[in-house]
Amino acid sequence: MTSHAIEEPQYQVVQNFGDIEVREYATYTVAEVVVSGNAADAGNIAFPILAGYIFGKNKGERKFAMTAPVTQAAEPVKLDMTAPVTQAAVVGGYLVQFVLPIGVTLASAPEPLDARVKLREVPPGRVAVIRFSGFWSDSNYNRHLDQLKSALQAAGLAWTGEPVYSRYNAPFTPWFLRRNEIWLHLETKR
Numbered sequence: 001m002t003s004h005a006i007e008e009p010q011y012q013v014v015q016n017f018g019d020i021e022v023r024e025y026a027t028y029t030v031a032e033v034v035v036s037g038n039a040a041d042a043g044n045i046a047f048p049i050l051a052g053y054i055f056g057k058n059k060g061e062r063k064f065a066m067t068a069p070v071t072q073a074a075e076p077v078k079l080d081m082t083a084p085v086t087q088a089a090v091v092g093g094y095l096v097q098f099v100l101p102i103g104v105t106l107a108s109a110p111e112p113l114d115a116r117v118k119l120r121e122v123p124p125g126r127v128a129v130i131r132f133s134g135f136w137s138d139s140n141y142n143r144h145l146d147q148l149k150s151a152l153q154a155a156g157l158a159w160t161g162e163p164v165y166s167r168y169n170a171p172f173t174p175w176f177l178r179r180n181e182i183w184l185h186l187e188t189k190r
Contacts, residue, residue, distance in 0.1 A: 006168070007067045009099055014126070020151045021129045022186065025122070029100045029109060033116050034075050036093040040136055042072055043167065046096035053117045054098060058110040064101055069166035069181065071097045076162075126186040128152055128159065133178050141165065145182050152184065159184035 015022035031053045035045040047070070054064040075095045100109060106121050130148040134140050145163055152159060161184075168179035 007065065007101055008069065008168075009122075010102065011127075017155055018151055019130055020148060020155075021131075022157075023127050023129055025125055025127060027121060027124050028102070029104050029106060029119065029121050030071075030097040031100060031109075031112065032095055032097040032118050032120060034093050034095050039072070039074070039094060039138070039141075039165070042094035042096055043070060043136075046072075046094070049114060049116055050096065050098045052114060053112050054100075057113050059113065060110040062110045064104070067099045067101055068168040069099065071099075071164050071166045071183075073162040073164045126188070127164075127183045128157065128186055129181050129183050131179065131181050133176055133180065135175050135178070136165075136180075141182070144180075148182055148184060152186075158187040160187050161185050 009028035010026040011023040013021050014024050031050055033046050033049050035042050035049075037045055050070075054066065056063045073095050075093050100119075106119055109119050112119065128148060128151075130144050130151075132140070132144050148163075149159075164183040164185075166181040166183055168181070169177070
């Protein structure tokens, strides 16, 4: 387990190679929302929605400390079959999550007042991670994602699902001090 100034989900580093860490995460709970738009804007769109929940916009008006990271991943595009055929909606965008403090579970978390906010338990799992600093840009993100994928391929490790962009710092943090990560969930051996 690691120690950080801002609370993070519990994990153990189980492997290091080059700039890559493989972490084993324990179960944790998130508040999440799906937003439309591009990757660069998704966090800014989702932030006030999720911040509303943790700052008391929930049944019981319970407030939570801000934790890290705020994660973001592409949400696969699908057709909303509940809409009338003439109004069928394409659903996609970005899934943005706030990690809730350790000890908050689905059973103990208050119900959101905003219907867009969903609560979910993230099961334990292995995640390959590359860490970098700087602002969001497609080039910065893609360069590090390519590095991560290449390292995993060289190590013979397979991943599943969409890459997860994880941010650890407040927006006013200077770019060179920012902690950003890209996570790829590793396939489990059966």
